[in-house]
Amino acid sequence: MSEYFGGVGVDATVGTDGGRSSGAHDLVSLVVPFYNEADGIETFFREVTPVLERIPGIDYEIVCVNDGSADSTLERLLAVCADNPRVRVVDLSRNFGKEAALTAGIDEAQGAAVIPFDADLQDPPEAIARLVQRWREGFDVVLAKRAERNTDTYMKRGTAALFYRVHNAISETTIPENAGDFRLMSRQVVDALKQLPENRRFMKGLFSWVGFRTAQIEYERLPRTAGETKFSAWKLWNFALEGLTSFGTWPLRVWTYIGGGTALFAIAYAIYLALRTMIRGVDVPGYASIITAVLFLGGTQLIGIGVIGEYIGRIYMESKRRPVYIVRRVYRQGAS
Known part of the structure; x- marks a missing residue:
């Protein structure tokens, strides 16, 4: 085990190879924040690991970030880590929120490509192979866009659509509609992200701000496999305000x-x-x-x-x- 103080002034050199490794196998990092997800951890690894192992020509690592969970999430992640050398667990000192946990995982990831992924399995693991395929075609960023939002309530669909319209109308940085954190980013993109110094991080905006050559795929979002969403209406409102004030005046x-x-x-x-x-x-x-x-x-x-x-x-x-x-x-x- 190693201990360190993280998250300050990460220094990185931006590469020029677009993230594609010249070796026989590229290392792909799956970055997964966990917050009180103990009930779904067994299902998560049972579903995700076989999918990653079936993708030809890659090695993989799963960087799990325990964001100050109050249940047995850490213990269950450590049990998986003990059995699987490809799993690494980053344990934060307290709950810092999803944006900070995602940043911690991206900073820790070592892959030539990095994929943020949710622990609730609403984003289908099978889509990862399609992301990798487009990346190998030469794209630095591959967005995973929801074809439909059928798993959301009518109110959430309406407010999400309103947020994207308002944000893209007033902001200097356009956020792709119906595209969450689930995407693939090359090492060049990740190194650029690690140079951004702000503490209050709206990751969807930062992902878009750095730019680079981008492609997208569409997928069907699934219901949660276990647990409940950690985003209440109040948290979503504050998250929207964060986005509206982060990238424009x-x-x-x-x-x-x-x-x-x-x-x-x-x-x-x-x-x-x-x-x-x-x-x-x-x-x-x-x-x-x-x-x-x-x-x-x-x-x-x-x-x-x-x-x-x-x-x-x-x-x-x-x-x-x-x-x-x-x-x-x-x-x-x-x-x-």
């Missing part, structure tokens, strides 16, 4: 236009009142119109302050330069 810029529009409306209304007074004389304005205007302007100002506060909060958190994650131990077969 449009939410800040729009308040310039709102303020300008409000000022023009106020000037026009003042001119109207002046003309009406000259033509019809002075009258006593009503209380309702005054309080409505005050509440409207006050609410608008508070919303604008909230948006500014969101960005200031991000600056504050980034200025601390805390690590994205802390690794307690890395377990591998035969390590002491």
Whole structure:
């Protein structure tokens, strides 16, 4: 076992070979965050391992990241690790969240290609072979895009579609619709990702921001094999805000236009009142119109302050330069 403090200022040199190894077998790393997934671990390895072994011309490793699980996830992962030399377990010091756990796994992965993968098996393992095939055709990134979202509720499908539309309309970085973290990235792409210094990481945006030659496949998303989703409606809302504020300043810029529009409306209304007074004389304005205007302007100002506060909060958190994650131990077969 080895211990280290991880996640700070990873230095990497970007390669020029697009991630394709010149050896007979390419090493492919499957990166899997686990958080309270004890009930599904046996099923996960029973389904995934045979699929990886059937892909011709590759060696593989499975980098499992225990993201501070409170159940027996770590113990069950260690049991698998003890029997399988291709499995490595990265145990984080606490629950840092999926984005940090994914970053830890990507940093630990050693493959010529790296594939983030969910422990719930909603992404079918059989699709991995198709990702590898497109990578061998010369693509640096191969996206796995959901053909349908039938496993999601109607509300979740609607809000997801709205998020992608809004994000891609206001952001400088376009996120492919219905494409999650499941994708293949060459070593060149991974090394580029490891050079990005931010602590608050919206991985879908970072994956898109680095660019590179990209292909995509489509697949049918499956129901969860065990357990429940860890993303509540509130967490999804905060995740969406993270995405909307991570790759653009449009939410800040729009308040310039709102303020300008409000000022023009106020000037026009003042001119109207002046003309009406000259033509019809002075009258006593009503209380309702005054309080409505005050509440409207006050609410608008508070919303604008909230948006500014969101960005200031991000600056504050980034200025601390805390690590994205802390690794307690890395377990591998035969390590002491």
